[in-house]
């Protein structure tokens with residue numbers, strides 16, 4: 001092993017930061033480094049303050065370089081991998097390492113940002129900053145400092161990271177103008193101009209009508225629960241609303257984008273409501289409404305990549321769009337941040353219809 005000569009134009013100081021998932025990711029990175037590496041490697045892996053001391057052993061077995069915990073005053077040495085100990089920040093002073101118990105940064109000690117920023121400040125363009133898997137954003141600011149000091153930065157592809165949050169944040173911070181479009185145009189999703197016909201989702205409108213009736217004060221205590229029933233073979237539901245209204249729903253008909261309320265729909269709903277609740281006759285009629293449900297061939301939503309760059313679908317929720325709003329928002333937010341639809345959403349990719357002739 002030789003001490004680094006710190007030559008100009010040499011990138012010989014590699015600083016690696018990772019959080020959740022790092023103990024699995026680090027061996028895969030280190031095993032690729034050659035025995036005669038003409039650089040020194042310094043690692044901050046978030047560990048519990050009382051964290052176990054197995055990490056150095058794990059990394060030693062994975063690579064051909066000397067792996068050791070950092071020591072106060074230790075020298076930057078080629079061919080070595082130095083790991084920040086639990087509960088201590090690791091920084092640089094000249095060619096030496098300094099360990100401190102200064103305040104936590106980003107809730108972490110050791111902090112990735114502290115290592116990266118001190119590497120940038122002291123060693124500038126010598127530095128290669130690498131940010132791997134993790135949560136939150138420790139390391140994102142430090143990576144920027146390395147870049148601004150003339151170093152180079154490498155970020156793990158979030159799609160391949162066990163915890164994509166941290167690398168995704170680093171990418172967003174680097175390229176804040178990254179944009180994606182989520183199309184959530186319900187029953188009109190198949191009509192959008194500018195999208196090639198074969199990539200349009202197979203979503204069609206299914207009309208539904210509902211009635212709103214007002215319940216007299218005297219009956220309200222008895223009408224507190226949602227009632228779902230089958231009347232003459234048709235399903236009907238009665239939903240008491242705060243304020244004394246009762247919603248009766250819902251018809252289902254395929255008449256394209258026609259949202260007129262038809263007499264037949266009102267008749268059906270009143271007839272079925274009356275079968276379930278004979279006092280329907282005594283309720284005040286407030287209004288009728290018709291809406292369109294965005295239905296798909298299998299009645300399940302279409303989520304995620306569309307086949308067009310930067311365009312994602314969140315459509316086809318049919319009868320359950322209100323119910324599924326939170327999980328849809330979460331899945332699409334994760335997709336935007338990480339570049340891939342989480343496993344939970346994969347059964348709902350639009351590509352499932354590709355071979356069905358839709």
Ligand SMILES: Cc1cc2nc3c(=O)[nH]c(=O)nc-3n(C[C@H](O)[C@H](O)[C@H](O)COP(=O)(O)OP(=O)(O)OC[C@H]3O[C@@H](n4cnc5c(N)ncnc54)[C@H](O)[C@@H]3O)c2cc1C
Nearest residue numbers: 185186188208209250291292293317318319320321322323
């Ligand atoms: C009678 C009835 C009862 C229902 N009851 C329930 C229920 O109890 N629980 C439940 O979970 N779901 C229920 N649903 C289903 C739910 O309403 C739908 O699943 C949900 O509305 C779908 O939401 P969305 O945002 O995808 O589409 P939509 O709510 O249809 O919204 C799409 C929006 O996109 C806009 N848009 C269309 N084209 C464009 C364009 N080119 N540019 C810009 N904007 C555009 C439209 O104007 C519209 O505002 C019911 C539906 C009906 C009709």
